[in-house]
Amino acid sequence: MNELTDWQFRDARTVWHPYTQQQDWLSDNPLVIERAEGVWLTDVSGRRYLDACGSLWVTTYQHADPRLKAAVSRQLEALDHSTFFGATHTPGIRLAERLVELAPSGEGDDRRLTRVFFGSDGASVVDAALKLAYQFSVQSGRPRDLILHLENSFHGDSIAASSIMGGRQSQSTYGPLLLNTHRTTSPAPADGLDPAQAAARALDDLERVLADCHQRCCALIVEAMIQAAGGMLPYHPSFLQGCRELADRYGFLLICDEIAAGVARTGQMWATEHAGIVPDIMLCGKGLTGGVLPMSALLTGDHVADAFTSPDTTKTFFHGHTYAANPLACAVALENLAMAEELDLPAVARAKGAVLGALLEPLAKHRAVRDVRRLGVMTGIELAASLPRAGFRVCAAAQERGVWMRSLGDVLVIMPPLAITEEELAQLTAVVEASLEDVFGG
Numbered sequence: 419m420n421e422l423t424d425w426q427f428r429d430a431r432t433v434w435h436p437y438t439q440q441q442d443w444l445s446d447n448p449l450v451i452e453r454a455e456g457v458w459l460t461d462v463s464g465r466r467y468l469d470a471c472g473s474l475w476v477t478t479y480q481h482a483d484p485r486l487k488a489a490v491s492r493q494l495e496a497l498d499h500s501t502f503f504g505a506t507h508t509p510g511i512r513l514a515e516r517l518v519e520l521a522p523s524g525e526g527d528d529r530r531l532t533r534v535f536f537g538s539d540g541a542s543v544v545d546a547a548l549k550l551a552y553q554f555s556v557q558s559g560r561p562r563d564l565i566l567h568l569e570n571s572f573h574g575d576s577i578a579a580s581s582i583m584g585g586r587q588s589q590s591t592y593g594p595l596l597l598n599t600h601r602t603t604s605p606a607p608a609d610g611l612d613p614a615q616a617a618a619r620a621l622d623d624l625e626r627v628l629a630d631c632h633q634r635c636c637a638l639i640v641e642a643m644i645q646a647a648g649g650m651l652p653y654h655p656s657f658l659q660g661c662r663e664l665a666d667r668y669g670f671l672l673i674c675d676e677i678a679a680g681v682a683r684t685g686q687m688w689a690t691e692h693a694g695i696v697p698d699i700m701l702c703g704k705g706l707t708g709g710v711l712p713m714s715a716l717l718t719g720d721h722v723a724d725a726f727t728s729p730d731t732t733k734t735f736f737h738g739h740t741y742a743a744n745p746l747a748c749a750v751a752l753e754n755l756a757m758a759e760e761l762d763l764p765a766v767a768r769a770k771g772a773v774l775g776a777l778l779e780p781l782a783k784h785r786a787v788r789d790v791r792r793l794g795v796m797t798g799i800e801l802a803a804s805l806p807r808a809g810f811r812v813c814a815a816a817q818e819r820g821v822w823m824r825s826l827g828d829v830l831v832i833m834p835p836l837a838i839t840e841e842e843l844a845q846l847t848a849v850v851e852a853s854l855e856d857v858f859g860g
């Protein structure tokens with residue numbers, strides 16, 4: 419037995435993987451990764467794979483970045499972990515200050531995101547945001563328990579986050595456990611509508627829903643500018659502007675989930691900046707530490723936080739995660755944000771995204787491709803799926819050719835680390851094209 423298959427067998431005996439039917443696991447020939455550097459992953463048998471999805475959207479710039487590694491080592495010498503419950507620490511304070519400085523500020527909107535609550539992964543701050551929005555409504559004297567979300571949305575896999583998932587398997591499987599929420603139309607282009615029309619239709623539908631239920635609605639949660647796990651579906655910024663206006667008109671909180679799109683990859687530091695609005699609550703996660711350590715953060719403004727500051731202890735926000743604001747994660751997030759500024763990563767995402775877009779242009783005409791969509795480097799290639807598991811099969815073919823990709827159903831996802839060179843982008847798109855031929859025939 420070679421080394422790879424030995425590790426695969428050991429894995430299959432003991433490990434249970436996320437979103438994985440273990441029955442098929444071994445026959446799907448999973449990669450067993452041992453090292454990573456730049457945009458390349460290396461498996462236990464020494465084969466290299468281009469990491470086309472930034473290790474599921476976390477690797478902002480590159481693997482094994484010397485600055486990020488040095489930041490973790492320095493912090494490890496000083497302080498490994500110390501709790502945020504009842505005490506604080508310097509890397510946590512610094513990171514909160516930095517996030518507030520970097521937070522979006524809209525023109526003509528004096529709302530500012532001035533307060534940071536740390537979580538440990540994306541779903542933990544999604545839960546925090548929903549509890550916060552509900553409690554805010556109660557403490558502002560207008561108790562409201564309904565949360566609105568969008569079709570095609572994804573906000574994580576906790577029970578609360580599963581309750582605001584836009585119509586996927588887990589909603590039917592876990593239905594009886596979920597919160598009472600209401601789903602409204604996605605602003606992503608569909609049914610022959612262009613982006614502006616699709617955004618207008620979604621806003622009309624949202625307004626109609628609100629006409630019925632605005633007195634019960636405490637929050638609307640949306641993925642900023644692109645519905646990522648729903649199939650890489652970018653939408654028109656007028657939708658976010660309309661949501662901002664409706665939130666102000668009806669007095670609910672607008673929560674922008676930037677967990678996938680935040681930190682440069684859409685071509686702006688925060689995706690909401692494409693729309694020039696300031697949400698009431700902003701969530702970030704995935705790319706915050708550049709892909710080194712799990713960490714997430716919730717940002718909100720004084721207009722929300724003030725309702726929690728009171729001599730009445732029942733007005734406390736009763737939420738917290740043990741590893742929140744882990745000092746190593748804070749230190750590496752600070753360094754990652756410094757890199758984002760110094761290397762102007764939003765501009766890098768715009769430039770590399772444009773190169774990727776040009777390289778993919780011929781593919782858009784491929785008979786097996788229905789649509790190619792992109793915002794910055796966040797890219798989806800929707801297959802005209804005439805085969806079962808078409809997305810998976812193209813990814814498996816790409817793996818044979820040295821590219822690691824993951825599909826969302828029939829959508830191939832490309833979201834490379836921003837250090838990828840133009841040469842590597844060309845290599846990547848050539849492999850995607852060859853893999854389509856492998857699966858759909860020449």
Ligand SMILES: *Cc1c(COP(=O)(O)O)cnc(C)c1O
Pocket residue numbers: 539540541542544572573574575641646647675676677678679703704
């Ligand atoms: C991945 C994701 C989450 C959940 O983050 P986890 O760290 O997996 O809990 C939430 N929202 C969006 C938009 C995401 O893409």
